[in-house]
Amino acid sequence: MALKAQYYKHTLNFRFDAGTSRGVLKNKDSYFIKIFDENTPEIFGLGEAGPLEGLSLDFGNLAENKIQEITNHINSGIYKNLDDLELDLTNFSSVKFALETAILDLKNGGKRKIFSNGFFEKSERIKINGLVWMGNKDFMKKQIVEKLDAGFDTIKLKIGAIDFNEEMELLRYIRKQFSVSEISLRVDANGAFSPVEALDKLKKLSEFEIHSIEQPIKTNQWEEMANLCEKTPVSIALDEELIENFSSKETLLKTIKPQYIILKPSLMGGISGSSEWIKTAESLGIDWWMTSALESNVGLNAICQFAATFKNDLPQGLGTGKLYENNFDSPLEIKSGEIYYNQNTEWNLDYFKTN
Template identity: 60%
Template sequence: MSLKAVFSKHTLHFKFEAGTSRGVLTEKDSYFIKIFDTENPHVFGLGECAPLKGLSIDDRPDFELQLLSICEYFNTLDLEVFSWNLSIILDQVLDKSFPSIVFGFETAMLDLLNGGKRVIYDNGFHQNQRNLPINGLIWMGDKEFMLRQIDEKLAAGYTTIKMKVGAIDFEKECELLGYIRKHFSKDEITLRVDANGAFGFDTALEKLKRLSEYELHSIEQPIKQGNTEIMAELCQTSPLPIALDEELIGMKEYPEKYKLLKKIMPQYIILKPSLVGGFQQCREWIENANRLKIGWWMTSALESNVGLNAITQFAAEFANPLPQGLGTGQLYHNNIPSPLVIEKGFMTYQAEKPWDLSILNFLV
């Protein structure tokens, strides 16, 4: 008895040009990890490694070769996985320099431990006893495109809207926020914005003051990550709550997580397991945030339904009432069919809808 890992590459194609302050996305590569016991290969765990171009620390030209090397090394170790040794494997076998690979392996091993049925955490969400509130995401584009998205999300029943800012003219972005506030109060619709680090140091506070006029819930990453002193000052002086996102990338050890949060003291942090290194790392961030009374929520990093399913089940492990950023499963023409369904701003798990993994071509 020993575990074996193989992977399959699948390119996801967006239904539209998805604009961010870092550019426009039309497709995204994901690598799916399959882990199984050689004596029972038909039962397998499935995970997803999905680094984000230009953002993940493991976004590098040789990613696929590195993934192959990690799988080959993993396959030489004659491992078995149990609940008690999973954390040991994650710490001592996998390289933290590849957070999306750690996330993929962690998900696949948790799935295998639960019988290879895409059950990562067997909780109320998977059992269809609890639905998770999520925000509706408005992608960047021209004003008309963004306005159309806003209307669609409001018509679909979302009560929390998240809008990307920082790419088009700032005044036009304010007009869009004003359009929502003209029709819905903050008690009716919660508004979040995400700058992806687009604001300049000299104009950030001025823009935060302007945005606060629209009674926003928060802004994600107003300036580029790595500018700790300036970010700390903004968090102290901004009239608008600030959430750290990209700032968390690359922080691998528990003490440095606490040091960063204590230094900056944001109002919120946002956790993307593919970017921070999986659920074990997320738990460390959550524990540190709780110690400092900092709020948090989970966000997907444009994974397919495989990764999204895992993140949603993990989020359901906590009694966190905040809407999660988990509405990205509808982005792709060729996503993996799954039981995940969004209804009126809630992520639901409808077990009667089967998983269809036929588009994933594993070598074994």
């Protein structure tokens, strides 16, 4: 196999101002690597690196330069086969995810098949949560209504940007209409609470029988987070905490003892690194679910197929495919709170064929 590669940068534009506790997102850059045999360039593996500002260790130029470097090395002929491409990318999680995806895709025939499982081959469905972005109260309420009307039975609200009492009102609005047996509620604080106030706020949130809260306080406060996990009336899921401590998996989880962890392969060592997190968590009796990190449908497809390799009935966080005005058309579809791969729908990846 005469390996060749191409590199692409694509700016994804949000359909709306996506509010988080770290600011408002309007667009996001992703970097893609295409790997192919020069004798059959129409058959290619495709992977996406989508680092996030303020979260990814390889954000921006770091990821872009590394993908360019890998592309140049492949084209120089120093790698003779796909197995040679298993590079040490410890501090480049998004690039590792892109490279792993592209390799698996090409090994499976360049059909966007990353793993052989029922999700890709039989259109088996994965249950997902409906994500409600931060914004003013009316904007958030509008999203809640849309998600409920669309048939989601797990709703996730990003909190911490507007007045806490207004956020409580939104939760109360849902609970007045739907019991905990009808709608499961998740909230994501993105570290917005201070350690001093966190437990009190968790007690107030417990009034609404919340399923879980993601990252209530900022990262690297292990003692404070462990104390919260021990006393909390609402299950706590670690998210950002994992990104900065990927080399201390067992120590971190044994110290903090969270109820859940949340895995974003682009931020947590790619597919291989996330598999290690899952193995460690399960050995300690800690549950988990997987989410995308605002990738395009290219990366989202890989994460969905990866998630489907595990037997995990918890709703996953994989409903981000409709976020962008200029995403790539794909067979991924969402119905009644579930995502599946429609084999009767084609990918539109002309962008990677003509550039």
